[in-house]
Amino acid sequence: xxxxALAGGVGGAKLAHGLAQRLPPTDLTIIVxxxxxxxxxxxxxxxxLDTVCYTLAGMANPRTGWGRANETWNTMSALEQLGAPGWxxxxxxxxxxxLRRTLLLNQGERLSSVVKEFCSAWGIxxxxxxxxxxxxxxxxxxxxxELAFQEYFVHRQCLPRVKGFRLEGIDSALPAPQVIDAINxxxxxxxxxxxxxxxxxxxxxVEGIRAALARRKVVAVSPIIGGRALxxxxxxxxxxxxxxxxxxxxxxxxxxxxxxxxxxxxxANLEQAxxxxxxxxxxxRTIMRSSADRGKLAAGVLGFLQDxxx
Amino acid sequence: xxxxALAGGVGGAKLAHGLAQRLPPTDLTIIVxxxxxxxxxxxxxxxxLDTVCYTLAGMANPRTGWGRANETWNTMSALEQLGAPGWxxxxxxxxxxxLRRTLLLNQGERLSSVVKEFCSAWGIxxxxxxxxxxxxxxxxxxxxxELAFQEYFVHRQCLPRVKGFRLEGIDSALPAPQVIDAINxxxxxxxxxxxxxxxxxxxxxVEGIRAALARRKVVAVSPIIGGRALxxxxxxxxxxxxxxxxxxxxxxxxxxxxxxxxxxxxxANLEQAxxxxxxxxxxxRTIMRSSADRGKLAAGVLGFLQDxxx
Numbered sequence: 001x002x003x004x005a006l007a008g009g010v011g012g013a014k015l016a017h018g019l020a021q022r023l024p025p026t027d028l029t030i031i032v033x034x035x036x037x038x039x040x041x042x043x044x045x046x047x048x049l050d051t052v053c054y055t056l057a058g059m060a061n062p063r064t065g066w067g068r069a070n071e072t073w074n075t076m077s078a079l080e081q082l083g084a085p086g087w088x089x090x091x092x093x094x095x096x097x098x099l100r101r102t103l104l105l106n107q108g109e110r111l112s113s114v115v116k117e118f119c120s121a122w123g124i125x126x127x128x129x130x131x132x133x134x135x136x137x138x139x140x141x142x143x144x145x146e147l148a149f150q151e152y153f154v155h156r157q158c159l160p161r162v163k164g165f166r167l168e169g170i171d172s173a174l175p176a177p178q179v180i181d182a183i184n185x186x187x188x189x190x191x192x193x194x195x196x197x198x199x200x201x202x203x204x205x206v207e208g209i210r211a212a213l214a215r216r217k218v219v220a221v222s223p224i225i226g227g228r229a230l231x232x233x234x235x236x237x238x239x240x241x242x243x244x245x246x247x248x249x250x251x252x253x254x255x256x257x258x259x260x261x262x263x264x265x266x267x268a269n270l271e272q273a274x275x276x277x278x279x280x281x282x283x284x285r286t287i288m289r290s291s292a293d294r295g296k297l298a299a300g301v302l303g304f305l306q307d308x309x310x
Numbered sequence: 311x312x313x314x315a316l317a318g319g320v321g322g323a324k325l326a327h328g329l330a331q332r333l334p335p336t337d338l339t340i341i342v343x344x345x346x347x348x349x350x351x352x353x354x355x356x357x358x359l360d361t362v363c364y365t366l367a368g369m370a371n372p373r374t375g376w377g378r379a380n381e382t383w384n385t386m387s388a389l390e391q392l393g394a395p396g397w398x399x400x401x402x403x404x405x406x407x408x409l410r411r412t413l414l415l416n417q418g419e420r421l422s423s424v425v426k427e428f429c430s431a432w433g434i435x436x437x438x439x440x441x442x443x444x445x446x447x448x449x450x451x452x453x454x455x456e457l458a459f460q461e462y463f464v465h466r467q468c469l470p471r472v473k474g475f476r477l478e479g480i481d482s483a484l485p486a487p488q489v490i491d492a493i494n495x496x497x498x499x500x501x502x503x504x505x506x507x508x509x510x511x512x513x514x515x516v517e518g519i520r521a522a523l524a525r526r527k528v529v530a531v532s533p534i535i536g537g538r539a540l541x542x543x544x545x546x547x548x549x550x551x552x553x554x555x556x557x558x559x560x561x562x563x564x565x566x567x568x569x570x571x572x573x574x575x576x577x578a579n580l581e582q583a584x585x586x587x588x589x590x591x592x593x594x595r596t597i598m599r600s601s602a603d604r605g606k607l608a609a610g611v612l613g614f615l616q617d618x619x620x
Contacts, residue, residue, distance in 0.1 A: 074381075075385055075403065078406030078407070083431060092385045093384050095405065097392070099351060099353070099385070099405075099409075100393075100394055103352035121393060122391075
């Protein structure tokens with residue numbers, strides 16, 4: 001049962017980890033958003049790729065949802081003493097990731113090959129691919145003007161009202177090597193519970209990816225539960241864009257792409273509405289508090305695919 | 311009593327600190343070798359400038375002679391896990407210095423202006439100037455071929471036999487702003503007890519510096535005591551270049567430049583030989599174990615200048 005999963009940050013990383021618990025490395029490829037990558041303090045930073053890799057390697061900080069566990073902050077403190085901005089917190093071990101990536105990219109290596117080296121060093125056996133090796137940057141159009149994604153997300157804590165999104169560089173971005181092959185070779189595609197606007201949409205916007213997905217059986221897991229996102233601004237974005245935030249809104253978002261949709265038990269009352277859009281549905285516990293929860297949700301989704309989409 | 315001091319690493323930094331204890335900021339400029347600067351792990355590293363600044367700020371690691379006190383090593387360990395070479399040890403706080411410098415230099419700032427910003431952030435009130443803002447690199451010619459300085463010094467631990475030195479980029483290197491003014495404005499120049507071959511020689515080789523020094527009263531403090539260098543390869547270099555390492559050899563090295571020479575008490579028997587070269591001599595304790603020792607040596611040298619060279 002070969003699967004390709006599309007993922008952004010924390011929620012996506014957790015389900016990706018669950019899938020990695022249930023599928024052998026040959027049968028799972030995780031395709032990760034790289035449109036929130038940015039350059040900061042002279043470092044090339046790939047937040048979603050790092051969250052996915054740190055989570056798969058068991059190195060993620062469970063408290064913050066970003067960065068590594070058991071961190072120290074000595075470089076950051078010394079940087080601030082030298083006048084560097086401190087709003088994007090980088091731990092000492094995390095900085096090693098960015099320093100090494102910056103060096104390798106500056107030497108001409110592709111992002112996908114850097115990720116491969118990191119996975120190998122961190123003992124990650126499943127394939128993790130950035131959506132593209134080119135630089136793409138999510139720009140958030142807000143009532144305060146355009147903001148680079150991390151500026152909006154971290155520095156401004158998602159406070160400005162969202163009016164839309166723009167993906168800088170998307171027109172010349174090609175899928176990273178093996179992305180299209182992984183999709184074509186998969187029986188099923190899983191859209192992890194990541195932000196539809198800023199995590200999944202950029203992946204879908206890379207040339208050829210949506211077309212490849214259209215030929216496969218795709219299931220999405222709702223990142224909106226009870227009208228709220230567990231983490232991050234997805235619900236706020238729906239509301240500000242004039243759409244009532246709910247699992248139904250997400251299902252509507254993906255209706256052209258998905259044959260199946262997974263809702264949380266707390267949204268069981270919405271199952272009919274999703275079903276009416278022509279999608280198979282699974283209602284299950286989608287909140288992943290523990291590592292075991294991740295494996296359980298993955299197993300549930302895989303069983304659903306097998307039972308309802310074959 | 312205005313002084314300009316030329317310095318390289320540890321010994322030079324210690325005397326510079328002693329001078330800073332005895333002279334107000336208006337009366338002391340420290341001109342530092344930057345020919346051992348190099349790029350490593352994607353970072354622009356200035357070992358002598360950092361040693362001087364860390365020492366002046368009271369942040370130097372007293373045990374190692376490089377890097378900062380109370381360091382942690384988490385970035386370095388994580389870098390090594392990712393395949394980065396580990397022979398040049400960078401502490402977490404120290405990395406902040408290099409990261410910030412790399413960013414500012416890449417943004418087009420001059421090295422001298424970066425050093426000025428760092429001094430201000432670290433509470434250093436005396437002027438610290440790199441010899442030049444241009445990139446100059448000491449290449450050590452050895453029996454194993456040419457080695458970049460840090461490769462020879464740190465990676466190979468000074469083991470290859472030295473045949474000579476080459477200063478890459480020296481022909482197009484201009485003195486950093488204020489270097490020539492500081493020399494011209496000083497009554498006295500002090501060559502700190504730094505390696506004559508790889509710390510002081512590069513400073514002297516920058517266009518215009520030797521000529522400016524020739525018009526001033528210059529005193530050197532011997533870095534060779536009892537035929538040995540307290541730290542580093544100076545004595546080994548003299549021997550490999552066919553010169554018996556001693557304070558006399560150092561005095562011979564500087565005889566065209568210096569009107570005064572300072573020897574350690576343990577080399578009192580060499581005073582006559584130095585004096586015979588036509589230099590005023592001071593025999594005093596030159597080993598600086600404590601911060602107070604630094605101030606004492608500085609006071610001794612300043613008194614000697616006042617008494618014998620005016």
